[in-house]
Amino acid sequence: MDSTLINKRVLVAEDEPAMLNALTDKFKREGCVVTGAADGEAALALAIKEKPDIILLDILMPKMDGMEVLSRVRNEAGWGKVVPVIILTNVPADEKIMNSIIKDTASYYLLKSDWKLYEVVERARNCFRNPTPISS
Amino acid sequence: MLDAEKDLEKFKLALDNISDNVIITDPDGLVVYANKAVENVTGYKPEEAVGKKSGALWKTPMPKEYYQNMWDTIKRQKKVFVGEIRNKRKNGEIYTAVISISPVLDKEGKVEFFVSVERDVTKEKEVEQAKNEFITLASHQLRTPPSIISWYTETLQSGDLGPINAKQASYLAEIYRANQRMVAIINSLLNISRVEMGTFKISPKEVDIGNIIDEIVKELTSRFDRKVEIKRNYDPTLGHFNVDPNIMEIVIENILSNSFKYGPPEGARIEITAKMEDGALFLSVKDNGIGIPLKVQDKIFERLTRADNAISVSPDGTGLGLYMVKKIITEGFGGKIWFQSEENKGTTFFISIPAGHMEKKAGTSTLVRV
Numbered sequence: 001m002d003s004t005l006i007n008k009r010v011l012v013a014e015d016e017p018a019m020l021n022a023l024t025d026k027f028k029r030e031g032c033v034v035t036g037a038a039d040g041e042a043a044l045a046l047a048i049k050e051k052p053d054i055i056l057l058d059i060l061m062p063k064m065d066g067m068e069v070l071s072r073v074r075n076e077a078g079w080g081k082v083v084p085v086i087i088l089t090n091v092p093a094d095e096k097i098m099n100s101i102i103k104d105t106a107s108y109y110l111l112k113s114d115w116k117l118y119e120v121v122e123r124a125r126n127c128f129r130n131p132t133p134i135s136s
Numbered sequence: 137m138l139d140a141e142k143d144l145e146k147f148k149l150a151l152d153n154i155s156d157n158v159i160i161t162d163p164d165g166l167v168v169y170a171n172k173a174v175e176n177v178t179g180y181k182p183e184e185a186v187g188k189k190s191g192a193l194w195k196t197p198m199p200k201e202y203y204q205n206m207w208d209t210i211k212r213q214k215k216v217f218v219g220e221i222r223n224k225r226k227n228g229e230i231y232t233a234v235i236s237i238s239p240v241l242d243k244e245g246k247v248e249f250f251v252s253v254e255r256d257v258t259k260e261k262e263v264e265q266a267k268n269e270f271i272t273l274a275s276h277q278l279r280t281p282p283s284i285i286s287w288y289t290e291t292l293q294s295g296d297l298g299p300i301n302a303k304q305a306s307y308l309a310e311i312y313r314a315n316q317r318m319v320a321i322i323n324s325l326l327n328i329s330r331v332e333m334g335t336f337k338i339s340p341k342e343v344d345i346g347n348i349i350d351e352i353v354k355e356l357t358s359r360f361d362r363k364v365e366i367k368r369n370y371d372p373t374l375g376h377f378n379v380d381p382n383i384m385e386i387v388i389e390n391i392l393s394n395s396f397k398y399g400p401p402e403g404a405r406i407e408i409t410a411k412m413e414d415g416a417l418f419l420s421v422k423d424n425g426i427g428i429p430l431k432v433q434d435k436i437f438e439r440l441t442r443a444d445n446a447i448s449v450s451p452d453g454t455g456l457g458l459y460m461v462k463k464i465i466t467e468g469f470g471g472k473i474w475f476q477s478e479e480n481k482g483t484t485f486f487i488s489i490p491a492g493h494m495e496k497k498a499g500t501s502t503l504v505r506v
Contacts, residue, residue: 016280022287029296060276090279091272092326112283113319117290 004125006031011052013043013069014088015061019112023056023088026117027124040064044072051079054124059089059097067100074104082106084127088120157233157254163211163247165190177233177256179226190252194223196230206237210250214239221254231258267333271326278322285315317452323506324456327386328439331463336503338383338468342376345384345410345417352389353408360396364404371411379417379469379489386503387464388419390457391485395423397450398483415491416471422484428477436475437462445479457506464503465489 010032014020017038024034035050037043041063047055055073059066066087073080087101087109101107108123115123151158151171157178160169167190170182178194185193198221209217217237224230235254242248289312291297293305300308330336346368353366395406407422428436432443440455447453465471471489 016284018284019280019287022284022291026291026296090276090283092275094268094272111279113279113286113322117287118294 002125003031004128005121007033008054008128009033009035009050009052010054010056010124011035011037011043011047011050012056013037013040013047013061013066014056014058015039016058019058022117023120026121030121038062040066040069044069047073047083048076048080052083054127055083055085056088056120056124057085059087059091067097070100070104070107084108084124086110086120086123086127088112088115155255157252157256159185159190159252159254161190161250161252163249165250168249177225177231177254178223190250191223194225196222196224198222210237210239211247214241214245214247220257231256232261233257271329271333274329275326278326279319282315282318282322285311286319289315313452317454320452320506321454321456324454324460327503327506328456328460328463330503331460331468336383336468338380340378340380342378343381343384345374345377345379345419346370348381348384349388349392349408349410352385352392356389356393356396362396362399362401362404364396364399364406367405367407369407369409369411374411374417377417377489378492383464383468383503386506387461387487390461391421391487394457395421395425395483397453398425398446399423400425412491413488417487417489417491419487419489420484422482424482427479427481427483428475429479433475433477437473454506 005027008031010027012020012023012027012034014023014036015038020036020038024036027034035046035052037046039062043055043057043061043066044064046052047069057066057069061069066089070085070087073083073085083106085104085107087097087107089109090112091097092111093101093109097109101109106127108127110120110123154171155173155176157174158169158171159167159174161167167185167188170185172182174185175181180193202219202221206217206219209215216239217235219235221233221235222230223233233254233256235252237250237252239247240249240251289308292300293308293312327336349368349370357364392406392408396404399406403424405424407420409418409420409422411418426445426449429443429445432441435441436443437458439459441459442453442455462473465473465487469489471487473485473487475483475485477483
């Protein structure tokens, strides 16, 4: 088994219980330590408190949407600027979303209906194989 | 009344009765004339505006760069400025307008005055926003259940939750395939909604059409995993063509994938032509596939139309591809699409897209490859 993800701390922000369950189970099987959040506010609070190694982020969530969570995470110094964020959503990438992501080198946009679970895991692995350098 | 006075009276009458705001200012932006529409749109009477700086009454804080760009365009470059602006009516309500400001130059080329024409587009913007929100929500709601099915099926198929027998594997494969069909239908319907509502973005740029075609041929060859002889007739003088590459890929993929899908199991041939003809990009895709039966040829560009022979070969088709392609080509590109076909002999699709027609369209969503 590829050891890249073993013991990596993953935060999954996803309001759809079945999808949260599928992602949590999959990443746990890869050896990750997984925390889940079912709304944007909880996701932001957990992110700031635990500083996970990677965040899987839905966009349409109650209380705070994923793009707002991303923006606030990136406002955090150090860790917040470089933590890889995989935006995992079924919301089409409109101009506003793409403009935010293009400027954010550590973010990736994946349409859930187009990506298999093992491909999402592989994308996460690539984040640690090719880490973004910490910006000053 | 002298002729000149009569003409002036006519023009003043015209300006006073059009629905767009018309404001004339001196070179420093001081209002010298405002038509009656100014009151209808802003709530301020024309006489309240005359003598004041343009927009002093109804200006909302657009970014500083907006005004810098505007003044640079009309005063320094002496060119027409066109843009979208947000202003405030007398009752405090914010409205959105499309504004065009033209410098009027004297014989020495100095700015004598500026003429601004402003159209209130608030209602159109609200409708567009409502359409976009609907598409976003519909997209999300429709895609979520098949995403769940896909991931759970995949997890069972992978053996992560324990071994499965051959029968279970084949049933799971059927579930997965049917689910992928559903995703394709949803993506097609969402594309069609975007095309019909006009909310999709068009970003034309200079592209090499031959390259786009070759990439799609490569993808389809891999996807269909069969031997197809491809003959390319690309005019070497074709050069680059100004078109939205994403939308062009969708059009070409739809046409070519039909040729791949409905070609004979052995000896499949596809001939692709790309050239400029009469000021338009001309494309043709000729195959030796199953052809389109005569009785459905007049309906083939309609939604959900599939010929019986096509269904026999490929039960999974959506019946939406050609409808969407025609909509894009005729309404998005101002072009034409037509075909010739004979059952059991093959089909040739022809596309003509006029050069210089495609303009950037600031929609908020992108069409997706299905």
